[in-house]
Structures are given as structure tokens and as C-alpha cells.
Amino acid sequence: MDLLPLLRPQTVAVVGASDDPSKLGFHVIKSLTFWPYKGRIHPVNPKRASVMGIPAHKDLREVESQIDLAIIVVPNKAVEGVIAACLERHVRSIVLITAGFKESEGKEGALLQERLKGLVADRIPVVGPNTFGMVSYHQRLNASFTPEFSLASPGGAAIISQSGGISHLMGFLAMEQDIGLSYVVGLGNRLTVDFQHMLYHLAADEFTKVAGLYVEGIEEPKMLLKAIKDVSSKIPVVVMKAGKGELADKASLSHTGSLAGNQQNYRFGVLQSGGLVVDDVHSFLDLLKAYETLTPPKGNRVAILSGQAGPGIVALDSCVELGLHVKPFGWKTLSEIEEILPPMAIRSNPVDLGPLWYDEFALLKVVKKVLKDPEIDAVLFLMMFASANLNSIPVLLEGLLDERPQKPIFTCIMAPGQIWKKEIREGEEKGIFCNFPTPERAAKACAGMLLLERRRHRQTKNGRTSWT
Structure with a gap:
């Protein structure tokens, strides 16, 4: 899976862009313009001629240039149609911020995510749904709903997280501790982009010295362990695994739609594959900082x-x-x-x-x-x-x-x-x-x-x- 259009896009469309601070689409545009991003930004909003001073399009199909990345922040029931338009328009990658899919209670959200999975298959990389977004520091791309992620310094530590909240915690602590970051990516429900895809990319990435993974639960741990084994000689991999008991397992299921799994099995498997599992946020960030520096x-x-x-x-x-x-x-x-x-x-x-x-x-x-x-x-x-x-x-x-x-x-x-x-x-x-x-x-x-x-x-x- 080619992640370059996702992590180093030249053109970004924001579907659901807004001038209203009560909408996430407002904060996504604010994030993109915070640095600012040096590529082209195309807000998409059928009710606006412009968003935050940037000319807007009523529909994704109106954008004439090639779209490398579409950031989608619309109600979950509208997502299927937007993704269909992305595929029709040959959009090369997607960050799907919208929540209300596999992580939600009841069957409706899970069924909707299954339909999206069938629609996209493996045609393009999709981060999310149910994600805060992502930040590519050396590209000066903040594709999230938190502009303040841009305050961190570019560097060599990548944080790949299943949780948006943990992404924020680690990102802000990294700023306090002067840890240079290459990427912060919130995988969310992992429609098509999963930990193993990110690891293979990071192992060949010119900016990244160390990869840190925050894992709550994954359906196919063997794929992650194989990826760690494949890349461990090229890049150190530090893993923080949450969900150590039955209650935490249930919380993980409601958070990202995945069961946490047996903690000791994960720890042993990661160690045997050439990675290291740590137990707390400080140990995680301290190791990332050490590898980024020494x-x-x-x-x-x-x-x-x-x-x-x-x-x-x-x-x-x-x-x-x-x-x-x-x-x-x-x-x-x-x-x-x-x-x-x-x-x-x-x-x-x-x-x-x-x-x-x-x-x-x-x-x-x-x-x-x-x-x-x-x-x-x-x-x-x-x-x-x-x-x-x-x-x-x-x-x-x-x-x-x-x-x-x-x-x-x-x-x-x-x-x-x-x-x-x-x-x-x-x-x-x-x-x-x-x-x-x-x-x-x-x-x-x-x-x-x-x-x-x-x-x-x-x-x-x-x-x-x-x-x-």
C-alpha cells in the first residue's frame, strides 16, 4: 500500500469544511492553515462560496486538480456517498474523521463500516474512521481537528496510535519534553490503514528514526508481529499495549471496536519479533526521545x-x-x-x-x-x-x-x-x-x-x- 499520497500530499480537499467553530470542519481548515500547509487546499461545502477565505467547491467533482488526500468530516450517514465520490474522482488517499461506526453500540455502525470496507477494499489508503486525523511534520501537514499539534518540532519520532486521546496526550508531552516528531497518526477503526502498513512505510522513511505504537486491540496480531519482525533491523519499534483486564477489554471494544487480547501474549510476541513493549506513557516517550537523540x-x-x-x-x-x-x-x-x-x-x-x-x-x-x-x-x-x-x-x-x-x-x-x-x-x-x-x-x-x-x-x- 502506497502511503506517500497520504503522508506527503500536494493537494488536500476537506469535505465538510466550515466557517462555524462548532463544526469539526472549521477546526480541520484551521489546522491546515496553522503552519500553513504549503500545498493546495480545496474546501468542499455546498452552502459556501469560500471557507476561511479559501474558495470552496460545492462538490468534490468540481475540483479540477488531482486530489492526493481527502479529509472527510461529515455525518456518518453521508460518508458512504462521499467515499463513492472520492473513488469516482480518483482521490489517492482519505482521512476519515467521522465517528459512529464499528466503535458505537448496536449493529448499525458496524454494518456501515463493513459497507465502507467493501466499497474501498484495498484501492486506496484510508485512515479512520473515528480518528482525530494525522500530522506529517516534515511536510508541514496538520490533517487533524487540533491545530496545536503544529507546535511540536519536526524530528525523528513517529507516534502511531489507535486512540485520538492518547495521540493528544503523547503529542503534547512530546512538546513539553522537546521530542522531535516525524508523524502522529490516529488510526482509529483502521478501515484500510493498519499498524503494519505504517511500519513498512516508516522503515523506509527518511525522517523517522524510531516508531512508537499505542495498541488497544487488533483482530490479526500475526500481521503486526510479522511487520515488526520485517522492519526491526531497520527501525526500532516501541509498543505500549493497553487493555490488561476484562474491564479494559470491554472499554477497548467500545472505543475502537477491537478486543484488546491477552497482554502477556502480546508482550512475548512483540519481544520475539524484535520490538519492545512498555507499560506506561513516560517509558514510551522516554525511549522515543532516547532513540531520536542518541x-x-x-x-x-x-x-x-x-x-x-x-x-x-x-x-x-x-x-x-x-x-x-x-x-x-x-x-x-x-x-x-x-x-x-x-x-x-x-x-x-x-x-x-x-x-x-x-x-x-x-x-x-x-x-x-x-x-x-x-x-x-x-x-x-x-x-x-x-x-x-x-x-x-x-x-x-x-x-x-x-x-x-x-x-x-x-x-x-x-x-x-x-x-x-x-x-x-x-x-x-x-x-x-x-x-x-x-x-x-x-x-x-x-x-x-x-x-x-x-x-x-x-x-x-x-x-x-x-x-x-
Whole structure:
């Protein structure tokens, strides 16, 4: 299935476009013009000569140019006729926002969706019905009813979700955490476009570094598992699977018209196929952020460098629990650190950098010495702001930009207000480090990348981990 007309259209028609803010068609046009979208927009409304200043058409058949994407936001009983017109007009893809199909109670909605399925078959890709829409960030295309999705930065993380609400939650959290996005797609009831179709596209997509799937329930899980297996060597796949009990299963059925299925079977199947299942939104987004920013660690040997002893101890506990190996440094690295740090400091992993608050250049030297240690695969760097260490992060960033690290650095750099915000953003944008709000989440992101890389490349897993 060719998804390029869907994700990179040159011409978009909005059937049900409106000037009325109480109509979803108004918010779709607002979304398209928010950036604005650089392609051609054709509102379709039989009662309007223009919509939001854009000339409108009374019927889809009046649009003379080739339509790559039709966004449909009309009452569900009118959808069948609109899709028939799309097929007659040789529209190349559809986003069907309208709800009231398989997810609704009673048989009428399910029967209507079956008729649509029979009408479309596999002729063109259709996202939806019952979807918020989708956003293609590098195309500057917001084909949804939420203009504010356009506020996120373009990047390498794709979020493919069965739930519009979860799409909004993850999209807005991604904005807060400065995670760059390539796509956010709400599959809804998955008339023709399903998770596997998106995965095959993303694996070949020039913008996407990692794919994140939010799954509630699917009818043919084997197709998803096959797709994960087929693409896992090309792109990491992170899955959040909802619906862990009978009540959640029923909620999933009423939400997207699909049963959630057995949680443990999904978890095992995804892991065996080369993907990774996580249990919560933070773990999901942390892994997407890590892959969007860093090169994965090559092994589980971790160094902990902390500006204060307490966060270092918390990080050590997490590393041990997650199966990361925090061992004392070898003689060469230890002797080099001992030349920089006074005897009162803890110097043999974790390293207490507290005595270097007033000597940020010495702190930078310690970080560089540890990064060059061949027995270390990744670094956890932790620094909580105190007035005396104000210059530590600017000097660290400048020094690492001059001599870029070849190993991933997972950080927990925390300060009030705007202090260090500029440095954190620049460090992440340039792939120097990836920052997390707690030491535990930094450690868990490191462990998650390591486990996922082992599954992707079918390596034997050593050590314990809470991810399995």
C-alpha cells in the first residue's frame, strides 16, 4: 500500500469544511492553515462560496486538480456517498474523521463500516474512521481537528496510535519534553490503514528514526508481529499495549471496536519479533526521545557521574535493578580521575563530582576521561542546580561539542525556571546527551535501548531487567 499520497500530499480537499467553530470542519481548515500547509487546499461545502477565505467547491467533482488526500468530516450517514465520490474522482488517499461506526453500540455502525470496507477494499489508503486525523511534520501537514499539534518540532519520532486521546496526550508531552516528531497518526477503526502498513512505510522513511505504537486491540496480531519482525533491523519499534483486564477489554471494544487480547501474549510476541513493549506513557516517550537523540549503547557497562551523592545512589539502585553493570573503573581511568578529584570524593563509579562545583573545567576533564574508557558503554550524568555550579553545564556542553562523545550520555540535569534550558535543548538537538527528569528514568531509558537493541539484532540477553 502506497502511503506517500497520504503522508506527503500536494493537494488536500476537506469535505465538510466550515466557517462555524462548532463544526469539526472549521477546526480541520484551521489546522491546515496553522503552519500553513504549503500545498493546495480545496474546501468542499455546498452552502459556501469560500471557507476561511479559501474558495470552496460545492462538490468534490468540481475540483479540477488531482486530489492526493481527502479529509472527510461529515455525518456518518453521508460518508458512504462521499467515499463513492472520492473513488469516482480518483482521490489517492482519505482521512476519515467521522465517528459512529464499528466503535458505537448496536449493529448499525458496524454494518456501515463493513459497507465502507467493501466499497474501498484495498484501492486506496484510508485512515479512520473515528480518528482525530494525522500530522506529517516534515511536510508541514496538520490533517487533524487540533491545530496545536503544529507546535511540536519536526524530528525523528513517529507516534502511531489507535486512540485520538492518547495521540493528544503523547503529542503534547512530546512538546513539553522537546521530542522531535516525524508523524502522529490516529488510526482509529483502521478501515484500510493498519499498524503494519505504517511500519513498512516508516522503515523506509527518511525522517523517522524510531516508531512508537499505542495498541488497544487488533483482530490479526500475526500481521503486526510479522511487520515488526520485517522492519526491526531497520527501525526500532516501541509498543505500549493497553487493555490488561476484562474491564479494559470491554472499554477497548467500545472505543475502537477491537478486543484488546491477552497482554502477556502480546508482550512475548512483540519481544520475539524484535520490538519492545512498555507499560506506561513516560517509558514510551522516554525511549522515543532516547532513540531520536542518541546512538544506542553497545553494552551494559555504565558509568555514573553525579554532582551530588544522593542522585548517584538513586541511579545506582536503578541500574542494578535493571541489569546495567556499574563496576569500578580500571586502573588507568581511576588513576586519571584521582589526579583531578580530591581524596575526600568518591572516585570509583559512581563518581561524586561535588568537589568540582567551583572548577567546571576539571569536571569536564573527568567526563572526557570516563568517555574514553574502553570498559564503559554509556554514561549517566546527573547534576542538580545549586548556585555554586551554575557554570558547570555551559562548560560541559561547550567541551563536548568540541570533542563529540562516541558513547551515549543519559542525563538528569535539573534546574529551576530557565536556568540551563538553552544548554539542555542545544545538547539534545546536537545529539550530545539526552535529558530526563529523574535519575531512574535516565537509567530506564538506557536499559530499554539496550534490551531493544539486543532483540532487534537477536543477541542473547544477559542480566536481569524489569522490562521483560
